[in-house]
Amino acid sequence: xxxxxxxxxxxxxxxxxxxxxxxxxxxxxxxxxxxxxxxxxxxxxxxxxxxxxxxxxxxxxxxxxxxxxxxxxxxxxxxxxxxxxxxxxxxxxxxxxxxxxxxxxxxxxxxxxxxxxxxxxxxxxxxxxxxxxxxxxxxxxxxxxxxxxxxxxxxxxxxxxxxxxxxxxxxxxxxxxxxxxxxxxxxxxxxxxxxxxxxxxxxxxxxxxxxxxxxxxxxxxxxxxxxxxxxxxxxxxxxxxxxxxxxxxxxxxxxxxxxxxxxxxxxxxxxxxxxxxxxxxxxxxxxxxxxxxxxxxxxxxxxxxxxxxxxxxxxxxxxxxxxxxxxxxxxxxxxxxxxxxxxxxxxxxxxxxxxxxxxxxxxxxxxxxxxxxxxxxxxxxxxxxxxxxxxxxxxxxxxxxxxxxxxxxxxxxxxxxxxxxxxxxxxxxxxxxxxxxxxxxxxxx
Numbered sequence: 001x002x003x004x005x006x007x008x009x010x011x012x013x014x015x016x017x018x019x020x021x022x023x024x025x026x027x028x029x030x031x032x033x034x035x036x037x038x039x040x041x042x043x044x045x046x047x048x049x050x051x052x053x054x055x056x057x058x059x060x061x062x063x064x065x066x067x068x069x070x071x072x073x074x075x076x077x078x079x080x081x082x083x084x085x086x087x088x089x090x091x092x093x094x095x096x097x098x099x100x101x102x103x104x105x106x107x108x109x110x111x112x113x114x115x116x117x118x119x120x121x122x123x124x125x126x127x128x129x130x131x132x133x134x135x136x137x138x139x140x141x142x143x144x145x146x147x148x149x150x151x152x153x154x155x156x157x158x159x160x161x162x163x164x165x166x167x168x169x170x171x172x173x174x175x176x177x178x179x180x181x182x183x184x185x186x187x188x189x190x191x192x193x194x195x196x197x198x199x200x201x202x203x204x205x206x207x208x209x210x211x212x213x214x215x216x217x218x219x220x221x222x223x224x225x226x227x228x229x230x231x232x233x234x235x236x237x238x239x240x241x242x243x244x245x246x247x248x249x250x251x252x253x254x255x256x257x258x259x260x261x262x263x264x265x266x267x268x269x270x271x272x273x274x275x276x277x278x279x280x281x282x283x284x285x286x287x288x289x290x291x292x293x294x295x296x297x298x299x300x301x302x303x304x305x306x307x308x309x310x311x312x313x314x315x316x317x318x319x320x321x322x323x324x325x326x327x328x329x330x331x332x333x334x335x336x337x338x339x340x341x342x343x344x345x346x347x348x349x350x351x352x353x354x355x356x357x358x359x360x361x362x363x364x365x366x367x368x369x370x371x372x373x374x375x376x377x378x379x380x381x382x383x384x385x386x387x388x389x390x391x392x393x394x395x396x397x398x399x400x401x402x403x404x405x406x407x408x409x410x411x412x413x414x415x416x417x418x419x420x421x422x423x424x425x426x427x428x429x430x431x432x433x434x435x436x437x438x439x440x441x442x443x444x445x
Contacts, residue, residue, distance in 0.1 A: 003075040010079060014086035017041065018093070020372060027345050027374045032335045035372045036407040038090045039395065043405065045087030049080035097371065098390030099404060104423025104441045107136050110320040111422055114385075114412050116364040117430065117437035118143040118331070118397075121177040125152040127431050132157060132182065135427070135439050138321055140182040141364040143202075143331040143435075150180030157182070167192050167329075169203040178203025179329045179365065187323040198350035200343075202331040204365070206354075212325035322444045326358055330365035344368065349375035352413070355382035360418040362442070366435065367411050376411075383416035385440035389424040396436040399429040403436070412440040420445050 020026040020035055034041055056076040063070040107113045115137035119128070121144045132140055132153070142150060147168030154166035163185035169192065171178040179202065183190050190207040197204055332347035333340055348367060352375030355363045361382075369376050371384065371392060386392040386408060395406025403426050414421065423441035430437055 003078070006075065007078055007082060010082050014045075014082065014089070017086070018089050021377050026372050026377070027335075027341065029335070029338055029341060032341070032344075032373060036370050036409065037395070037405070038372075039094050039393070040401075040405040042087040042090035042094065045083045045090065047087075049083035049087070052076055052080045052083070094393035094404065097387060097392035099393045100390040101394060101403065101426065103425030103427075104389075104439060107318055107441050108422075109318050110322065110443055111318065112139065112322050112324065112442045113137045114362060114364055114440045114442060115140040115437060116143075116366075116410055116412055116439075117141070118366040118410060118433060118435035119145045119149075119177075119431070120433040120435065121145065123431035123433050125149050125156060128153045129156045129160070131427075131430055131437060133160065133162070135437075136318070137182075137439065138184045138187060139324065139327055139362070139364075141327075141329040142180040142182070143329075143366040144177045145180040146177045147180060149177075150182060154182060165190065167205070167207055169194070169205040169329075171201060171203045171331075173201045176202065179205065179331050181205075181207055181327065181329040183207065183327070184321075187321065190327070197328070197354060198332065198347040200330075200332050200347050202333070204328070204330045204332065204351070206326060206328045209323055209325050212360075322442075324362045325360045326362065328354055328358075328361060328363040328365075330363055330367060332366070332368050334368040345374050348373055352376055352379055352382065355379065355413045355415065359415060361413075361415050362419070363413040364411065364440075366409060368409050370408050379413060381416045382413050383419070383421060385412040385414060385421045385424045385442075386426075386438070388421040391424050391426065394426045396426055396438060398434050399436045400434070406436070410435055410438050412438060414440075414442060418445055419443070 016023055016025055016031060017034060020028075020031045025031045026035065053076060056071055056073070060070045062068075113136050115132065115135050117123075117128075117131070117140070119142055123145075128140075128142070128145075128149070131137075145168075147166070147170070150166040150168050154164040157164040165183050165185055166180060167183070167190065168180040169178045181190075181192075187209070189210040191210065192205045192207050194205050197206060328351070330351050332351060333343045335341055335344045348369040351363060351367060355361050356379065363382075367376070371377060371387060376384070384392060386394070392408060394403040395401075395408045396403075396410040397407050399406070408426075412424070419442045421440060422443050423439075425439050427437040427439060
């Protein structure tokens with residue numbers, strides 16, 4: 001009887017860990033934390049089974065020598081087999097999501113390169129410059145990075161022949177740095193807003209390309225159903241409450257000059273209504289003037305050595321790079337304690353909804369959530385770049401463990417109606433950050 005109860009309890013736990021979303025437990029402690037590390041969980045379960053057999057076998061030998069009653073094998077062996085089966089199931093989930101570590105390779109003409117990296121506030125500007133150059137990134141989201149560091153990187157990139165603008169937002173109520181965004185100037189002018197975004201207090205903001213909002217508003221007025229989810233297929237009804245949102249009123253600065261009109265940029269609907277746009281301080285955009293007289297050269301290689309000497313003038317030779325209309329630079333709360341769980345759920349779901357309901361959006365950053373967690377289990381029509389390329393089983397945190405054992409919590413999400421993911425990679429550890437960078441290559445549909 002006892003054996004049956006033990007095996008049933010163990011089986012129930014393994015089922016919960018295998019499919020927590022179907023049981024409504026993916027956002028509950030400690031399930032949320034455990035399933036984020038499926039690779040490590042698989043290793044621990046198999047290891048526990050092996051250890052159990054070893055311990056029981058050793059105790060049987062000791063009992064025999066001491067003339068004591070030896071424990072039986074049926075229950076330990078059954079339990080060990082169950083643990084091994086649970087570990088294999090976890091490994092199967094990781095494998096199904098993809099463990100392709102080949103990376104995207106050099107970017108091609110017509111591709112946009114999006115880089116995302118939580119620097120933990122400890123990676124120096126020089127290492128970030130080398131990373132951007134070697135990945136040939138057009139858009140770089142830097143979580144836990146100060147505006148000062150971002151501006152230093154922008155200066156160095158411009159000096160190297162890549163005119164770059166740095167946008168940044170401060171975090172509030174926390175000791176971590178905010179979020180920064182680097183955009184190559186050839187993509188156009190971008191200004192930032194927090195309207196309707198989850199108030200993560202960690203610096204999340206959106207950058208909107210000048211003129212894009214007016215075009216979206218015109219499209220919505222002439223064809224209200226144009227972006228209402230025509231390509232969502234059978235799942236169209238699940239998000240119709242926000243899919244057809246039309247740009248709404250608020251105030252922002254375009255081009256760094258005067259306030260724009262009330263319809264200057266699109267709304268970012270969130271579950272339960274719009275969230276305040278002034279939850280934290282937004283730094284002014286910092287643009288570095290391009291230097292002349294430098295000879296550009298290609299820098300598309302994916303292998304690099306941080307700290308290696310850089311050549312001056314590494315502007316990309318790619319042509320036809322598409323400019324995104326909306327880029328959301330995100331950093332959301334982590335499910336680190338019971339008290340943080342409500343905010344974590346709201347932020348993950350809110351960020352996912354931004355991607356779903358904003359035409360042409362790109363959302364990148366440290367989302368502190370995996371594809372098992374709220375909001376990310378069904379992103380349609382949004383697409384997770386790692387999942388689209390068979391690399392969603394590779395983790396980014398912590399950076400000092402193999403990628404198969406790490407949690408894939410750093411993402412690049414894109415509106416699948418506007419963007420096609422052509423490549424994705426989880427990059428080697430950079431500096432002393434506890435996250436690995438990720439890079440995505442995107443092409444317009």
